[in-house]
Amino acid sequence: MTDNGSVTTTSASPGESGTPLMRLSGISKSFDGTTVLKSMDLDVVRGEILILLGENGAGKSTLKNIMCGLLAPDGGSIEFQGTVQTEWNPRKAKELGLAAIHQELSLFPNLSVAENVNMIGLGNGRGYVETKDLERRTNAMFQDLLEIGIDSSILVAELPLATRQLVEIVKAIRTASSVLVLDEPTTSLSIQERRQLFTAMRRLRDNGYALVHVTHFLEEIEAVGDRVAIMRDGELVALNTKNELTVPQIEQLMVGRELAAVSRPETPPHDGAPVVLDVSDLGDAALLHDINLSVRSGEVVGIAGLSGAGRSELMQALVGLRAAHGDVKLEGRRFNRRSVVAGVQRGIVLVSEDRRTEQAFLERTVLENLTASMLGRVSNKLGLMRLGKERQLVGELIKKFGVRTDSANAEFGSMSGGNQQKAILARWLSLSPKVCLLDEPTKGIDVGAKAEVQRTIFELASTGVGLLVVSSDLPELFHVSDRILVMKGGTITAELHRSEFDATTILRAASSEKA
Amino acid sequence: SGSGSGASTSGADKTTIGISFENGVGFREGQKRFYQIAAKKLNVSLEFQVAQNDAQRQSSQIKTMVSQGDQGIIILPLDPVAIEADIKTLNTAKVPVTTVDVAPKDVNSVKFHVGSDPLADGKAAAAEFVKLADGKPFKIVEMQGALNSNTGVARSKGLHDGLTGHDNVQIVSIVPTDWKPEPALTGIQNALQTHSDLAGIYLPTDGQIPAAYSALSAVNKKVKVGEPGHVAIVSIDGDPNGCQGVKDAYVDLDLATDVPNMTLHSLQQTVNLVQGKPVSIKSPEYLPSIAVTPSTIAANESKVWGCSQGG
């Protein structure tokens, strides 16, 4: 279905650096009868960073999995340096120097950073593992590649998501020697971590690597891209050099329709609006301390900060998922016996950040996932499920939030990352809360969906809901917030009003030694 | 194909006797062998069903035998209480039924029961220790057969009854073994460790004799009867280990269950019942064990089932 407004690919000839390093032709793939890739062609060229764009569910990760041999394509051929690969599997791909950063990190939480990064060829020659030496080399690696100092003896399980993502990156770069596929590597990185990643990517490109960078951040085209490939419904709909396409064009190519820019309601909440969330002297044993903040009805308060700043912890503390002392008031009434259930009753919900471990029931159906937080509503006093009502409700949610799935009975894990995120948002926002805590709500979702989420945020605000939004995507934060709080080391170090919004100020407040 | 000796070779004319048997351990396999000998003598064919220590399965296997038209049934009850119900069903169905070895709770519910006398065996063992002690302090360690087995519990009870009033004979430790040799080994090792002056070992089954040897030789106390430093071994069953042990004079006393007669009588009387004749032996019959010692084994070898080759 390449009708409505598809652009003929005016491809920049990949020939510049000779034959493509890797050539995918006519790749097709389908799961349980649903076609995900239809005859997809793609050339991966040395010394070039190819930005791969596409809606959630377009098939990017699937393509990535096929490229590194994790999935066998149903049809089509894979050429590497001109020779067609008959049997293509992870080991073969690794031999040829292909490595990938996986959207849902491929790390081992129970092992140290050093062991994770060096998992391949661990003994390096020797029959045994020299832990000390390994850790020294790993620390060095982080320094050289990303200019980040880290104690690589820490178990990955104990690292914040963002740091985990960095580990995944280093792990992949280490093994790559020809092709590096990055599937949404920046989703929870802070601005400066991103910058450092991009420098590393450019360095690799200049050393003749071929990089494929999957992302939903269009500004990253400008930052690192050389060429742009756009997928829709498992097909390549455009392949252009960097500046050939305008953002609106790209968006249209991805989504297949015009995207009306989401404008924020011109009437900001007047200061007289009642305070719905009021936090004073909140703190916990581990990280948080002296947190004071308040959110007015209809106000969108953004929270910025580097990863590890404790933003997620704050969110979790507010709904009782994390033991904390201090006062929390909802609509003026104390909310100190905090629990998720009590929160839902009092009208405060958290859409937490770590989708895979904290939100998803991957092997259960989409339906069961959507109603997990509202079982009370889809069952009666006697505890019997009202399956009919549930089915209908879920149907509405799927439509309202544009979740892309074969059916409500499909396995949740079979949906694309972004669609999982949409489903989880749907789960919580449909509880019609008074206070809404969103931790990285647009993480890993496509421009279309992002727009929808932003629209939802504004809708909620306009209906008098107070929102607390954590996001590492500063432009987005600027766009949606009425006010931005900056966190560092477990407490709030700065407060900015719309007029004062500015990246460098925030960065300083977030990272400076002294607040 | 029905492998194993238990397979029914039911010739057309032959009477078929079903035997609901217990889980295979050495002693049971011995009994089985003698049942087959008896079967040849009486020219009947046998059908064994093994209940795998599962009283439920025993019950349904008995029913199966009936449905397959076995004319008579011999039961070795796993649970003396539970079996009552099955016996009742068989009686009402007019299927001749007898029990062997373990008596049902109400032994008169069957027309014939033959078994050993575990209580008496235990007492005899006690008597031997008392004799050996001869008034002096005498420490023994007891291996307990199994708590879920009537025989095991009764043998222990017999031992304890027999020792009451003889305080010079002291049981230093009672070790639960489930008839297994491994716990017996560690149990005896520990007893020898704790009591350097351990004088006797009581085994509820000959299957544990090798374990006793092992523990003794580890501390250089595997000594023949009568020689200095000998630790007395009294055991029950009369299986090949027991027979050999007495012959080699390492075992002071072995109480050999009279397996040949037990099986023969059991089968004989069952066949009688099948043929409508009355039982020719008063029920219940409790066959005394054949007590053999190094000095008497030569004379009684023929009576001890374990001494016949291929045990």
Add this chain to the structure above:
Amino acid sequence: MIRSSLGSLVRKAPMVPVLIIILVVFSIISRGFLSVFSIQSILLDASVLTVAALGGMLVFLVSGIDLSVGATVAGASVTAAIVGQLTHNPGLSLGSALLIGGVIGAINGALIGFAKFVPFIVTLAMLLVVTALAYLAAAAYSGQGATAGSVPMLDSILAFGQGVTFGLPNLFPTVIVAVIVIALVLYFTRFGRQIRLVGQNEDAARFNGLNVPLIKFFVYTLAGVLSGIAGCLLGMRLGAGNPAGGDSLLLQVITAVIIGGTTLLGGHGGAIRTLFGALVIVALTQGLSTIGFQFWDQNIVLGFVILLGTQIGRLWGTSSRTA
């Protein structure tokens, strides 16, 4: 359409075709295997196992394990017998068994759910303790094991347990009811949904406001009650409460649940498929012993069924998917 729905049935309950095969094969090679009588005894033998297995299945669903199931069944049967003998009241007799089962389950649940103990150890300890206590009680009651510690049930109960109505053993309806109830609980109640969610991802369950400890507590308690019921059935079946009555049960339960098609890691499982798992084990062993197989040879065959039985479901499943 029909084919694919059949396929999904087989994917869910892989033992259905296996059971059919077993029945067909044995009715061919062994005269009168398919007699009313032997069907009865299959159902009869399957009853205790099935009900106990339902509990095991529920525990697996919350990615736990219950090693104490056999012991609890035996303990409950002993309790029923003793209380029956003391009070001569069938109701009290059976009620006490359920109560004991529930209490044992509740202790398991409390230690695992609230105190966060490892299920394996907790239920193992429970297995040891309960067995010992059952022996003590039975021995104490029946005057130091002159009867290996087993205690006769009330005759009234026994009569019912051994009885047959409309060609069905009296016990079996109880089993069917239990299976249906559990199936309904799993599919049509909030609790059932919560069980599956907790089993699938505990953290996510917590973030979605499910009271994970409480749910686990209830699951283990319910499993205990089911073991209690199984204990009653055992007592009725045998006419005695026997401390050793559950010895062979644990492994059978695990086998029935696993081959039935419930995964150890939680999330997936069901009552019907467990019933078929149990039926397969019983039908197979009975069939084999009617053709004179020694128990060890029966085990060899059973082993192959365990290994290959689930494959049928898999192959059929995949083929019907692509179809």
Add this chain to the structure above:
Amino acid sequence: MQRFSSRLSPQIVSVLGVIVIVIVIFSILSPGFLALGNVSNLLLQASSTAIAASGMTLVIMAGWIDLSIGSLMSLAVTIALAAAGVTSAAYGSSSIWTYFIVIGVSIAGGALNGVLIWALKVQPLLVTLGTMTIFSGIALHITSAGNRSASGPIQYLGRAVVFGIPLPVIVAVVVVVVIAFLLRRTPFGRYVTAIGGSERSARETGLPINRLRIVVFAISGLCAGIAGIITVGQVGTMQSTFGVGFEFTVITAVVVGGTSLTGGKGSVIGSALGAILLTLIDNGLNRVNASVYIYDVITGLVLLVAVLTDSVVMGRIRRMNVRIRQAGLERSQKTPST
């Protein structure tokens, strides 16, 4: 500091604690409990469980389980004795070949588990449940459930004493140390641990999961075989019940030793200590002449205490980790501006 938190594993601390408590109690109840003789006695009795537990630890660390070891060890010994022509409970002797046969069979059996899991694509629990039933079935078929005498060379390993130390103890120490080293310090061991951490990640990282699985189960089988030879050699006879329930004893030792059944976390040393703890309880109860009825009660309670202390200690360590982690994070934030 950080080393401490992640390496010197809390579960070992706790098992040691419980062991000490148990020792103290029994020493009071039964003087001479710690006599040299009894200690070597203890270690001797713990050795075969410890050996099998080391192998099992590998399996469980990878997030798998092996229920077949008990049956496998009885099958291996049975075949070996049969091959040596032993057909009776009291007569016949083994040959030196027995060892090779036992080792061979147990490795093969273990590897078979690995292959089946890969070929049938089903969970290890189910596969080893199946092979468990089959192995014991075959073993019993060979002996038709009769006892077999285990005399002659097969007894050497179980009974020999070297420099006053029972050979089984030495073997156990060697096995434990070797496997502990394998697990902690070699790529193989780290791969196994990694799989236990996340099999998906292992697949995406391209670890040879199937080959590793076969090796791990083969090792587990081998350990069971060695344990089998030692036990049967010590006892001097093999009963039809040989090996029954052994897998539960072993898994218990492993879990008490602090290895998590979900994989990825644990230690071989812990398992060995677990084996010792189990032996301690039996040995002590023997010495104080406990009633046969309460053996299991005591054992059960001690097990509970063991895991209780584990969870307590774990809690303390975890809290400490948080602080350490924060420190680590502070460090990881000091990034020189580009």
